Amino acid sequence: MAHVQLLGTGGTIASRGAGDQGAVATDTAADLAQDRYGELTVTARDVLTTGSYRLTPGQLRTIAEAVRDALADPATDGVVVTHGTDTLEETAFLLDLVHDSAKSTVLTGAQQPADSPAPDGPRNVGEAVLAAADERLRGRGALISFAGTVRSARGARKAHTLAADPFAGGVEVAHLAGDELVVTAAPLRRPALPLPPPAFDTTRVEIITAHPGATPDLFDFAVRSGAQAVVLAGSGTGNAGPGFAEAVRRSVGAGCAVVLASRVPWGPVLPVYGNGGGVDLVAAGAVPSGDLNPFQARILAALLIAHGTPVHEFPEAFRPYC
Structure with a gap:
């Protein structure tokens, strides 16, 4: 039974x-x-x-x-x-x-x-x-x-x-x-990560959404106020307007990881556009979220950071799960 x-x-x-x-x-x-x-x-x-x-x-x-x-x-x-x-x-x-x-x-x-x-x-x-x-x-x-x-x-x-x-x-x-x-199906499984440690309780990962006329001011504020990672919910395949690529570079340089996701409900993040778009954001240090939406990408980022993943190792740790 x-x-x-x-x-x-x-x-x-x-x-x-x-x-x-x-x-x-x-x-x-x-x-x-x-x-x-x-x-x-x-x-x-x-x-x-x-x-x-x-x-x-x-x-x-x-x-x-x-x-x-x-x-x-x-x-x-x-x-x-x-x-x-x-x-x-x-x-x-x-x-x-x-x-x-x-x-x-x-x-x-x-x-x-x-x-x-x-x-x-x-x-x-x-x-x-x-x-x-x-x-x-x-x-x-x-x-x-x-x-x-x-x-x-x-x-x-x-x-x-x-x-x-x-x-x-x-x-x-x-x-x-x-x-x-x-x-009907058996989804692909990734290797299990360790349970969240107590540090997970206070790990700050913010989500910033791109939209017409958006400035990176909120992005910069999140980093200055102690965020350990920022998920940028870009438009389309993962894009953002003027100033965001520079903000990503500043963030990563300050030890704050950046994940590039999309505000679009379905479809993968794929760097296609320059002039501040996804190509430039990734070149500045953002890690594409693949098919993870901003909210699940945030959970993965928080778990990795809580386990002590430094910013220079974050892309390698994040990619297998997206």
Whole structure:
């Protein structure tokens, strides 16, 4: 009989209305695991109970440590993490980066609070439990299960504020056809990185977005005020306007790593343009993020820096994961 551990962290799936004050996370992991799952057994415990928009890097580290401990239990066949959808893509990617177990970790949540007329949390939890327990999904790392689709953490992002399935991107690894889980793909896995150390809690990686008329003033301010890395969310394939290439050069020279990402939802960063575009930004020291969006690129950068990666070694450490 397969056994799954359910770790609760809060989010909409655990929230109930609070009148004019809005919904607040209050339900426990045990509340979310009330339904029976056939021959599967589920045990539940709370790691956190908060909205994911309030999470700190230290709390992400707490979640990662809880998942590690659950996966290390020989009686556990898989782990489910319930989480708010706002920042689920960041937590899922961090868990995937450090995932060194053959067992699956599956994150899920809800778009409707627990006390809504039609809550979607119970169905999502049931599907996530099935995915976490399925031996065919072993070796997939951290996954996201939502509204009948199971996708890789890497490359996934919240693409709609209110839709029943708000996530897009990543690689679909399975989907539900009736009550049957149909496995469709095995995404490429990178070598696992070590768990985030305590330094992760205070590692500052800022995101600066390029737009028409943008100046590098905010970029320079982030570096002066102590940022250890900056992710530049450029336009198109990774471009920015006048002054940014010089700002990148100053940043790297001051010991602050720079990652060049794109504000475009899908597609890789590819240096194509000069005159201050991606070619010049990379020549100044920015590291292209490949197909990582700015938010997941930020998580990778923070993890590497927390482990003490110096700026001159940062490109070599970053590239294998993008």
